[in-house]
Amino acid sequence: MKMEAAIFDLDGTLLDSMPIWQGLGENYLLQKKLQPTPGLQDALKTMSLPQAAQHFQSAYGLRETEATILTEIETLLADLYRYEVPLKAGVAEYLQTLQEQNVKMCIATATERDLAESALERLGIREYFSTILTSSEIKTGKDNPRIYQRAFEQLGAPITKTVVFEDALHAIETATAAGFRVVGVYDESAAQDRERIEVLTEQYIYSFSDWKG
Structure with missing residues (x-):
């Protein structure tokens, strides 16, 4: 080619x-003591992180700002990318x-x-x-x-x-x-x-x- x-x-x-990403949304919501809805993984699959943050705000009523949600998600991911993936x-x-x-x-x-x-x-x-x-x-x-x-x-x-x-x-x-x-x-x-x-x-x-x- x-x-x-x-x-x-x-x-x-x-x-x-990808195994990290597949459970990310559910893990984040469970940390917030929110129950993920069926099909969440499929819904998030096509989204960027900012789009996912907006989805959590609209679908789950999170009051955190988009910037705060992104920071919290990135904290979950940071060590995995820095040391393991x-x-x-x-x-x-x-x-x-x-x-x-x-x-x-x-x-x-x-x-x-x-x-x-x-x-x-x-x-x-x-x-x-x-x-x-x-x-x-x-x-x-x-x-x-x-x-x-x-x-x-x-x-x-x-x-x-x-x-x-x-x-x-x-x-x-x-x-x-x-x-x-x-x-x-x-x-x-x-x-x-x-x-x-x-x-x-x-x-x-x-x-x-x-x-x-």
């Missing part, structure tokens, strides 16, 4: 971090290969910047990325193509030679609808969407270790 630029999602694509198999080697091929790379993530930076620095891969774009800074989740368009503008390669790497169906739908080439990356959290992802993406990989693209 010939490319000049690559836009990487973080969680579930480069980092094996691992890379997925083959990621470091693949990024090194792309760097040797002079492919320009950036991160487009729904995760907050400080969490992303701490994990990338600890895992020794921050140097590969010219920039990190976050949903909260772009002010939209991945149900909107703005984060991919901003990344594309910053990388400066033709769209026909720019590839987005994503694991989540809603993000893949957004990127493909916006005209991007997309590689689907398997993650257990999106296993139920595998067939649909395979239809939408240019390639679908189970591991960077096994992929020669």
Whole structure:
């Protein structure tokens, strides 16, 4: 696959971090002594953290400000990103290969910047990325193509030679609808969407270790 630029999602694509996120909303609400409603995980799946904070305010009547909710959620996450979250198999080697091929790379993530930076620095891969774009800074989740368009503008390669790497169906739908080439990356959290992802993406990989693209 010939490319000049690559836009990487973080969680579930480069980092094996989705198990943390799957229980995050419920754990946060239970700490507040609130009972999560059925389907909460599915509802939060497409949201950025600011969107999730707004959902907790409207759906659960939290009186805390959005900023306070975000701080409390980030406190739950911070140590995990700083000390524990691992890379997925083959990621470091693949990024090194792309760097040797002079492919320009950036991160487009729904995760907050400080969490992303701490994990990338600890895992020794921050140097590969010219920039990190976050949903909260772009002010939209991945149900909107703005984060991919901003990344594309910053990388400066033709769209026909720019590839987005994503694991989540809603993000893949957004990127493909916006005209991007997309590689689907398997993650257990999106296993139920595998067939649909395979239809939408240019390639679908189970591991960077096994992929020669």
